[in-house]
Amino acid sequence: MLEIFVDADACPVKAEIERVADRHQLIVHMVSNGGLRPSAHPRFRHVTVAEGADAADNWIAEHIQPFDLAITADVPLASRCLKKSASVIGPSGKVFTLETIGMALGMRELNRHLREVTGEQTVHSGFTKQDRSRFLGVLENEIQALKRRIAASESDQPMAASFDAELRMAIAGKRLVQLRYSDSLRVVEPHDYGVQKGTPRLLAYQTRSLDGPSKKPGWRLFDVPKIVELIVLDQTFKGSRNEPDQQHHEWDIVYARVG
Secondary structure (H helix, E strand, C coil): CCEEEEECCCCCCHHHHHHHHHHHCCEEEEEECCCCCCCCCCCEEEEECCCCCCHHHHHHHHHCCCCCEEECCCHHHHHHHHHCCCEEECCCCCEECCCCHHHHHHHHHHHHHHHHHHCCCCCCCCCCHHHHHHHHHHHHHHHHHHHHHHHHHCCCCCCCCCCHHHHHHHHHHCEEEEEEECCEEEEEEEEEEEEECCEEEEEEEEEEECCCCCCCCEEEEEEHHHCCEEEEEEEECCCCCCCHHHHCCCCCEEEEECC
16 A cells, blocks of 8 residues: 655645645655644654654655655655665655666765865755645656556556656656666656557657666657556756657657657
């Protein structure tokens, strides 16, 4: 059963989490060092941990399970949750993935080093209305993706799923997509999305495979119903590659195409 774990101290999106969790009837664990006013919502579980810089992080990392969702801006905690096959997003809507967490940890260490050398504090941008809106969209997207993963894991056959909205959004925004296909987690540039010989398909340039044998970059044609999991990432790409392999495809219908 999918549950949500919130690093609740100074979390600015508690109301948004409650709204979306209520719609999906999900249990939410609000983990903090204290000082939070408990919610009267019956599906909210308030966990107050002992004092200590990492006490809340340790509780979440110890209790979170595969297919659960963590909400935190803490990069080391995000890394620990990803290692347990959970999903992680930040309050600003940032999606932490196996591909991006290494860079995030490196930047955190670099900023720590610069603070020690210069004595200056790292300046973080304030939380905006755009961050709040993006978080709502990403939270809904992640919950839907996790539900599909859970359904697929409980079935002998991969579950056919519709990722129409996510694919259209990714192509319109020229954003990279992380997807699971044929038991391999891949990162791709989505270029053409439509119907070919009666089957919904995605023509994409695969930049890398995170856990499978097909590591060589190149063009791939994916049957959309066979995609088990799909996440639209924050990273963008330049657009059409204008390569021959991209052009030699006939479509019955084109829903979206990168310009």
